[in-house]
Amino acid sequence: MEQDGSDVDLSDDDLDPLTAEQCRTKLLLLLEERKRKNRLEERLVLKMRNLNDQLAEKRDQVEGLQRTLETEQAKVENEVRTRRAERQKRLSEMDVRIRQYLTEVLFRSKQQPKALANKEGGAEQDQQLAKPASAGGSSANLSMILVSYFKPGTSERCDLRYRVNETTSVRQLRYDSCKYWQLDGDEFVVRTSVGSKVQGDMMVHEIFKDGEIAQVFLLPRIMNNTVVSEAEKKSILPKTGKLGRKSASLEEGAMLAGIGATGEQELRKCGGGSLMVKIAELKPSEYLARIRFRDILVYLLLALMWAWLWLSNQRWPGQSFAIVEDMARVLVHDDFYQINSTAQALVWWQRSYSRFLSPPFTQYNLPFGFLRLRQQKVQYTTCPSPILSLGEALLAGRNCTDDSAPETSGMLSEGLYAYWNHVDSHGRIKGGNYGRGPTPPYMYTSDGKLYTLQGSSGESFDSSGYLVDYNLMEDAPLVATSIEQDILAFHQNNWLDARTRLITWSVTVYNPHYDLFLSLDYILETPPGGQALARIQVMPFRPNNRETDQENMEAATFHIRLLCALYVLFSVIPMEVAARERVYKAGGKYLITLMGIADQMIVLTTFVAYFWQLVLFGQDATVDVMRDGKTQFQHFAQDAERYRVAFEVDGLLVIFLMVRLSRYLAISRRIYLLWKALDRLARRFFYLMAVNVMLLIFWTFLGNTLFGRMYNDEHWHSIRISLISVFRLYRGDGRFLWMPDLRQSLQRDTSFYVAASCYAVCFYGSLVLLLQKTFVALAIESFALIKLSYDPRSQANWNRERIFRWVLPDLVYNMGATLVERLEQKLSQDKT
Known part of the structure; x- marks a missing residue:
């Protein structure tokens, strides 16, 4: 246990008993402690830095609030001080001005005191713009003049305060002013406030009279000017003696100067005629301001869209033909107009039915669906007694008709019924059922499939009557046999007689060359007077106008026309009303003027044509519309009438569009x-x-x-x-x-x-x-x-700049002018 050093005292007081291993361990512990202290020091430094930043931010915020508080506290004092200074300044200027006026009045001095050089503001500019009276015409104290310029076509005036000295010439003034407004200096002249034109070689301080306002106008130059102003005529009058000017009228002075009579003098000679030109109407310049280039483009686009629609339906020479006229020649319409009675009507039908079933009609056209032959009858009634005493024998054996009572009986003829339902020995209906419709000719029918037709007399006839249908899409020889047998039966059973008042033949034809359907109606009226009235109604139509690629392109033109109509409604009409309000104070009257009516009709006809063509004729497919016509009779006269009305609406649009475009010819003064x-x-x-x-x-x-x-x-x-x-x-x-x-x-x-x-x-x-x-x-x-x-002179110089201003909107023109100016400056710098 002693060898590993785990029980050894590692304190700093006693290092002698430590071994090398224990010293190494103690060294590592000390190094680890130092690293920990270093990390703690870094964290403390970072925290102090963040606290210092927050303290600086708080200090700045407090200082800002203190400055705001000081400003608000001193605001009232500053305002009082400013008002006091301004009042003192005005009083001093008023004192100087009063002293000047008193000096002029008391001493009548010809030398006006000089304007104070240390004065600023509006008083100094007034002294500089008003030329004082001076001896000998000198104006050494004139340091600023006012240059005014009116924008073309508007009443807006632009002013420029221009500093001058004794060496400033009128030519320099003109070029500097034109450069300031980006104008051509050679196309403008300078006139004083009294209308006198000044020469370019004159000095600016010499062009004003004593006490005259130092203001000039920058006006367009008119090369062939023949009108002399009143001030110019007064300045050239002859002088006599010390009194200066002769006490003669301006007309006499003008005649002495060789100028001749002016237009105003001629108007004075006309008496009440001079009042004609004083009516509150637009001046030509104001009228031109209402003619905008984009409006002309919109109306021209409408005209081009209509022209494209018309040309898209035309064929090239050699490929086109008159479909209605050619069909009239093939079907011999002239023979129909020569019918004089009901008997001749059946004879005409017997001679003409084959034309609907054989070439050349079927070679270029396809009969679609059924052909309907129909008649309307009236009832017999007792003839009235004759007014004259001629005897009852005159009315013996005669039957009279009551035209107010139509014939609606269920069975017209027993013989016709027997023919229609009799079966021969071969098991075939004698009348021939090939191509025949389900409706028998002896029964009164009102199925509503035939639209109301109008005869030559103007009377309208409903769809009821005695009728028979023939399917022209079946085998032509068999259909012809059925028609031939039925005609003979009609003759034998008097199907058409004196009671018949109307006979119609209705059929639908398809022409694949033009992709058009045609509704044909032959209408024959037989009034009791005896003279038959014939009328043929042929109207082309398309059930759907949005099925082919060409028709879809035509639909796109209708969308463009709708956008143009919206522009006319929300831009042109409000602009015209506002322009009329500025002159006549009654802008609504524009709506009852010729141009106002034209604008309203253009919008109305465009909307009607859009919804008529794309909504009414763009919903159902042609196959769906014409499907029922293959199995039973279907009358398409109403669809053809709507199709014709759509083109009539387009015709009205073109009429009012041409009227509206004719107004822009008035851009010429003579035409205006x-x-x-x-x-x-x-x-x-x-x-x-x-x-x-x-x-x-x-x-x-x-x-x-x-x-x-x-x-x-x-x-x-x-x-x-x-x-x-x-x-x-x-x-x-x-x-x-x-x-x-x-x-x-x-x-x-x-x-x-x-x-x-x-x-x-x-x-x-x-x-x-x-x-x-x-x-x-x-x-x-x-x-x-x-x-x-009429003034033959050009009223406006249509240079390139004016044309661009008229064509382009103000924003686009200003941006383009700025870019061009910068490009020119860059090119000039590159050259230098």
């Missing part, structure tokens, strides 16, 4: 003035035309009452003849009124000529002299408006 003059002239013309029509009606009825009824004159005995007589008087032919033949002269009373003279004088005074002269005066007035208002 013509547009406004024609608008004013058209409204007055329509009013006078209405007055003219009312007067014509009045003089027609007055002539008929006065001469036709009182004097029994043959030229006025009816309203129609009286209207012709009025037109003869209007043309200047009055011989029939004053110079009749000898027989009429003997019959007429003297009072007739007195009445005729008064009538003619009043007629010519009201119609010929008043209205015709008024029409001429309105035309001359509009011409004078154009002549006096």
